[in-house]
Amino acid sequence: MITIRGVRKAYGSVEVLHGIDLDVARGENVCIIGPSGSGKSTLLRTLNHLEDISAGTIRVDGHLIGYEERAGRLHELRESAACQQRLQVGMVFQHFNLFPHMTALENVAFAPIKVKKEKPAQARAYATELLGRVGLAGKESSYPSKLSGGQQQRVAIARAMAMRPDVMLFDEPTSALDPELVGEVLAVMQDLARTGGITMVVVTHEIGFAREVADRVVFMDQGVIVEMGPPGQVLDDPQHDRTRSFLSAVLR
Amino acid sequence: MSKPAVAGRIVAAPPAASGPPLKVVPVRHWGRAIGAGIVLVTLAGAIKGVATNDNLEWGVVGDYLFDANVLRGLRLTLAMTGIGMVAGLVLAIVVGVMRTSASRIVSGAAAVWVFVFRGIPLVVLLIFVGNLGLFFDDLTLAIPLTGVELWSAPVSEVVTPFWASVTALALAGSGYMAEVVRAGLLSVGRGQHEAAMALGLPQVGTLRFIVLPQALRVIIPPLGNELIGMLKASAIVSVIAGGDLMTAVLGISGVTFRTIEMLIVGTLWYLAVIAVLSVGQYFLERKAAEK
Numbered sequence: 001m002i003t004i005r006g007v008r009k010a011y012g013s014v015e016v017l018h019g020i021d022l023d024v025a026r027g028e029n030v031c032i033i034g035p036s037g038s039g040k041s042t043l044l045r046t047l048n049h050l051e052d053i054s055a056g057t058i059r060v061d062g063h064l065i066g067y068e069e070r071a072g073r074l075h076e077l078r079e080s081a082a083c084q085q086r087l088q089v090g091m092v093f094q095h096f097n098l099f100p101h102m103t104a105l106e107n108v109a110f111a112p113i114k115v116k117k118e119k120p121a122q123a124r125a126y127a128t129e130l131l132g133r134v135g136l137a138g139k140e141s142s143y144p145s146k147l148s149g150g151q152q153q154r155v156a157i158a159r160a161m162a163m164r165p166d167v168m169l170f171d172e173p174t175s176a177l178d179p180e181l182v183g184e185v186l187a188v189m190q191d192l193a194r195t196g197g198i199t200m201v202v203v204t205h206e207i208g209f210a211r212e213v214a215d216r217v218v219f220m221d222q223g224v225i226v227e228m229g230p231p232g233q234v235l236d237d238p239q240h241d242r243t244r245s246f247l248s249a250v251l252r
Numbered sequence: 253m254s255k256p257a258v259a260g261r262i263v264a265a266p267p268a269a270s271g272p273p274l275k276v277v278p279v280r281h282w283g284r285a286i287g288a289g290i291v292l293v294t295l296a297g298a299i300k301g302v303a304t305n306d307n308l309e310w311g312v313v314g315d316y317l318f319d320a321n322v323l324r325g326l327r328l329t330l331a332m333t334g335i336g337m338v339a340g341l342v343l344a345i346v347v348g349v350m351r352t353s354a355s356r357i358v359s360g361a362a363a364v365w366v367f368v369f370r371g372i373p374l375v376v377l378l379i380f381v382g383n384l385g386l387f388f389d390d391l392t393l394a395i396p397l398t399g400v401e402l403w404s405a406p407v408s409e410v411v412t413p414f415w416a417s418v419t420a421l422a423l424a425g426s427g428y429m430a431e432v433v434r435a436g437l438l439s440v441g442r443g444q445h446e447a448a449m450a451l452g453l454p455q456v457g458t459l460r461f462i463v464l465p466q467a468l469r470v471i472i473p474p475l476g477n478e479l480i481g482m483l484k485a486s487a488i489v490s491v492i493a494g495g496d497l498m499t500a501v502l503g504i505s506g507v508t509f510r511t512i513e514m515l516i517v518g519t520l521w522y523l524a525v526i527a528v529l530s531v532g533q534y535f536l537e538r539k540a541a542e543k
Contacts, residue, residue: 048450079455086452097447101465111451114461163451 001026001167001199002047007056009042016042018223019056026166029193029200031210031231034220035246040203043220044169047201048089049082060089060167087116090160094172096152098144104131104155105140108162116163123162130158134188150181154188161192168192170202182206189213207250211235219243312513316504317520325500326521332418332496333483339418340425340482341475347426348433349459362430369427375488377424382416382492417489417496425482432474436467469540476533480526487522497521 002024009017016039024030032040045051046058049066057074058065065085067074077085098107108127112118118126131140134154144152153173160168170189174182186209193200193213204210210217211231218228221242227234238244302308316322350362369377385407392404411419440463448458487498497518505514 050446050449083449083452083454086450089450091447091450093443093447093450095443097441097443099444099447099462099466110461111453114457115452159451 001028001061002201003057003059004043004047005057005059007043007046007058008054009039009046009051010054015054016223017046017053020225022218022225022228024199024201026199027196028215029202029213030216030218031202031204031214032218032220033204033207033210033246033250034226037222038220039223040220041171044171044201044203047167047169048086048091049077050091052076060085083115087163088165089167089169090163090165091169092153092156092160092171092173094175096144096149096156096176098152098156098159100144103141103143104136104147104158107144107155108159111159112162127158127162130161131155133191134158135184148181149177150184153177153185157185157188157192165198167199167201170200170204172203172205174204174206205250207235207247219246221246308516309510309513312508312510313516313520316501316514316517319504319517321500321504322497322517322521325495325497326525328414328495329483329486329497330525332414332421332489332494333479333486336418336421336425336486337479337482339422340429343422343426344429344433347430348437351430351434352437366427366430369423370431371427372424374420374424374485375491378417378420378489378492381411381420381423382413384411384416413489413492413494416492417486417494420489421482421486424485425478429475429478432471432478433467436469436471437463439470440466472536472540473533476529476536479533480529483525483529484522487518 002022004020004022007017007020008015020039020043022030032044034040042051046053047060047065052066057067063085064074066077066082068077068081069075098104099110102110105124105127108130109120109123112123112126113120128137128140131137134157136151136154136158139147139151139155144155147155157173173189174185177185186206189200189202189209190213192198202210202214214231216228217231217234219226219234219238219240219242226240226242227238234243235247238247303310347362347365350358351366353359353362372380388407390404391407391410393402394400394404395402444462444466445458448462453462486494486496489496490498490502493499501514501518502511505511508514
């Protein structure tokens with residue numbers, strides 16, 4: 001589903017991704033862990049071209065993301081084409097980024113109506129259904145400011161799902177939450193992973209979630225993938241010192 | 253029970269059962285009362301001084317308050333402020349958005365625009381625009397480099413005092429309002445842009461549906477002040493005989509020699525309109541603050 005080859009990313013003279021290769025199969029759930037500054041969020045953001053890249057290729061479902069190959073060169077896509085590509089990739093942010101001037105329902109139904117030109121009634125019905133699925137039935141007309149962090153993040157998940165994406169990206173979805181609210185968001189994500197069909201890439205610090213839900217865990221440090229494999233292998237029997245020291249720091 | 257200390261009374265007070273409840277006496281604010289007294293006396297003196305002044309003919313104020321020329325001037329003041337505000341705001345949104353552009357040339361041009369039109373005194377700008385006919389003969393709309401003229405007219409026909417006033421007010425207002433718009437746009441966080449982008453919403457849609465509605469909440473209060481400021485500033489178009497309220501009252505005072513009375517007529521109208529605008533602004537702000 002996702003094929004990442006030799007991806008490099010530099011801000012000016014500072015390179016933050018030093019050549020990343022990664023494949024994610026359709027329906028797979030991959031959790032990316034690693035210390036802050038390791039480039040994991042940057043990598044995630046290149047997958048829907050929120051960040052451009054300096055070298056390499058990213059393909060989602062066979063389509064080159066953010067670029068177009070012409071005469072042996074990669075040309076960055078125009079905005080309209082990049083927008084078109086983002087339709088199949090949903091994203092959930094660390095700070096939710098709900099639209100504060102819209103109700104929960106409007107947040108979820110907005111993009112299907114305005115971007116995908118779905119019929120409003122139909123989009124609203126699906127939005128209501130999705131809000132129900134994330135446990136927010138009855139909160140349709142609440143504004144984000146009236147919702148807890150955990151509820152806001154669940155609306156954000158419903159908002160991304162409303163576009164019926166093939167791939168969902170989660171950028172540290174629970175890092176901004178109070179500890180007691182982390183569980184409800186992880187439960188929704190777990191439900192999403194279990195129902196299957198959707199490919200998930202999750203940047204997270206929740207080792208427990210990774211262990212339980214991920215098909216594969218990727219450990220990144222200093223702009224490279226240090227090791228990856230099934231959670232049992234990477235989390236319980238890490239092969240590299242860097243992985244070991246990170247895990248012992250996090251799990252202490 | 254004699255007279256125990258207040259603090260002692262709280263501790264020692266038996267349960268409600270015994271005696272009537274104690275009366276609560278709030279602290280007396282003598283300073284406030286004295287201050288209010290001074291204010292009232294001063295106010296009464298000022299009102300008496302103005303109302304019973306033999307040199308002020310209040311009858312003249314009454315005679316001219318609804319004079320046809322004054323009302324025509326008021327209508328023109330409202331019209332030029334209204335058109336100037338709308339045109340200024342449209343310009344300001346364009347300039348404010350340009351100011352946030354990634355292109356240095358585009359944002360630089362917008363910065364220069366703000367610098368120039370915020371910097372030139374309105375009266376100077378007004379005299380420039382009002383006398384445009386002195387440096388340019390024709391106003392021409394053409395496609396650059398092709399020589400194709402779409403529309404052309406002599407400046408003296410187009411730039412009437414009214415339209416010169418509107419133009420000057422709009423240009424001066426756009427300088428200030430562009431900064432207000434820019435501040436509003438910047439108040440909407442990066443995350444909102446990213447969320448809209450991730451949903452596949454193009455930039456124009458993001459501006460229209462996500463950024464502007466949120467920016468308005470920040471923009472509306474200073475914009476209300478700007479409108480009131482422009483209404484007052486419009487009085488200055490009397491220097492090019494803009495035909496506004498101020499031009500009208502000064503014109504009448506030139507004939508009757510009752511200058512102060514006519515200025516009072518003007519003042520009453522300006523205050524009346526501003527009172528209405530302030531109420532409008534209050535409700536607009538309340539509406540924008542909801543959610």
